[in-house]
Amino acid sequence: MLILGLQGSPRQKGNTAYLLATFLDECRIQGATTKMIPVAKKDIRACLGCGFCETHGYCVIIDDAMSREIYPLLREAEVIVAATPIFFYNFPSGIKALIDRSQTLWSRKYKFGLDDPRRGTRKGFLLAQGATRGKDLFQGTRMTAKYFFDAVGAEFTDGLTYRRIEAKGDMEKHPTVILDCRQAVRELLAPLQARKTILFACRENSCRSQMAAAFAGYLAGDRFEVLSAGSEPAPEINPDTVRVMQEKGLDLAFLRPRSLEEVLESASVDLIVSMGCGEVCPMVPGARRIDWDLPDPAGQPIEFMRQVRDRIEEGVRGLVSDETSA
Ligand SMILES: Cc1cc2nc3c(=O)[nH]c(=O)nc-3n(C[C@H](O)[C@H](O)[C@H](O)COP(=O)(O)O)c2cc1C
Known part of the structure; x- marks a missing residue:
């Protein structure tokens, strides 16, 4: 069972990276195979909005990491974990480009009426953290995650979100993060492991x-x-x-x-x-x-x-x- 982690922060050793690593460690401890994509380091071109995917079912951009590596992984994974810091109440630009390019999978689903064979089991999970503490901090990100997971044929099950995380190392100091990840992974994987x-x-x-x-x-x-x-x-x-x-x-x-x-x-x-x-x-x-x-x-x-x-x-x-x- 492949768990795909999308690390959405440009900071490679920051709070998102720690949160995702903790979550994926738990997945491995509980028997799953994991793959982490440091999205900001990947060559993912922005969606051109050209509409090609809506008429042809494929993206017109065929020579970047999205086409070569990430579409296949999104299809193969049984759990997709989108891990992100909050930048202006949403995902940062690198991972947002990946999300926008999933329009190709949206088109295959909604314009071509095709079913992804894994669509009945694939789960989507959100890991997000940001500096402030307002009640709406994760609203934009949650909404984007919901529609991203729908486009890639994943059921948006739940997520872990943390407020008041800002400087490098803040996530690591959080008193419950390891236990939170352990519990969430257990609940997420239990039905998949019973098969x-x-x-x-x-x-x-x-x-x-x-x-x-x-x-x-x-x-x-x-x-x-x-x-x-x-x-x-x-x-x-x-x-x-x-x-x-x-x-x-x-x-x-x-x-x-x-x-x-x-x-x-x-x-x-x-x-x-x-x-x-x-x-x-x-x-x-x-x-x-x-x-x-x-x-x-x-x-x-x-x-x-x-x-x-x-x-x-x-x-x-x-x-x-x-x-x-x-
Ligand atoms: C460009 C930018 C925009 C940000 N926007 C927000 C925001 O809207 N709300 C918030 O609470 N934190 C915001 N932050 C703070 C980050 O979410 C926070 O520092 C986070 O812990 C960084 O995670 P990382 O170490 O994984 O990059 C922003 C940071 C940057 C660099």
Whole structure:
């Protein structure tokens, strides 16, 4: 389970950095995998407001950290933590650029009517602190966070906010911050950790296992943690896979193929469903194994991809119902 932390302050060792590090430490202690993005250090260009994403479903800016790294992470993460200082009653400009660029995901959801397969389980959490103590201090930030999390397919669960934090080191001196983070992480992760983990595996993790994971995540994400990986991962997801899943209303854009080693390193898997990679799929101690003998649609006509997609959907529906009653 990936927890993505967006560190929104330009101060790299300031109060936000400490607050987020404390929160992510707790996530790791409680068994999750974490990734922290120091947003202000990333090359994220401001939204141009050009409307391209609303008609094409992709951002016109294709050569910055948002396109290369952050859209895929926003899709992969099961929890997104937006950590921020208050600057003029809102997020600072660096992380605000990231938020504005999530308009691409907003467009895919609302203009194209596509569902992110993880949208039923992904959570959004806000960590914010500022210098003053007025009752409205977090109002603007909360409102922005609410709509950001909605655009990226995350349910805005809650947050931790701290007033009267200003000089470097103030957050660290706060008497309850560690306990607050521990408690919040426990509540946030408990329902996600109770799920059984299913790994769909194929060769390139660009067609079959991605489709299976998307159907499973969409149909039963609150009951299973769903992962996918390949024995020889392709550089990117197959565009025809994205297209045929889009016909089913599911959005696989920005997902990246991952290797079996990478996924197995951080996940404890209960069930491996192999799509036909057979002997190259490793035996994982303690994990059951099912083999679906499906042909590889890579390089085949799109109609063949559709047929494989439909077989996968049928298989996943059966699997979800069997595993739910098991
Ligand atoms: C440009 C700027 C704008 C700020 N605006 C506010 C504000 O509107 N309200 C507030 O309470 N604090 C404001 N602050 C103070 C910061 O929120 C505070 O110092 C915070 O602890 C900094 O966190 P950091 O160490 O993670 O950067 C502002 C600070 C800066 C530099």
